[in-house]
Amino acid sequence: MNANKKKIDKLNLEYAKNDEKIAWLMERQREIEKQRTELENLDIVRMVRGLGLSFDDLSELINGEKAAAELKNDVSAAYETAVEEYAEAEGGVWNG
Helix, strand or coil, X not given: CHHHHHHHHHHHHHHHHHHHHHHHHHHHHHHHHHHHHHHHHHXXXXXXXXXXXXXXXHHHHHXXXXXXXXXXXXXXXXXXXXXHHHHHHCCCCCCC
């Protein structure tokens, strides 16, 4: 049993060292991620400012609400126009 005790103690020591390394690496990983995010955010701010977008413009661009609403209106208007033109060409009959 004495031989096993020494092996267990050695493994416990190695385990503790590895645990410390893992904790250090995880903390370093979090710091790297934080730095990377900060740099990416700075790039985004520079691009937005370079485009001259206001906060509201950027919000609309990201959310796509304005563009989607305009596109929906454009498609609806184009559809109605096409139906009317087709109906006129066919003598007022639309079978669509």
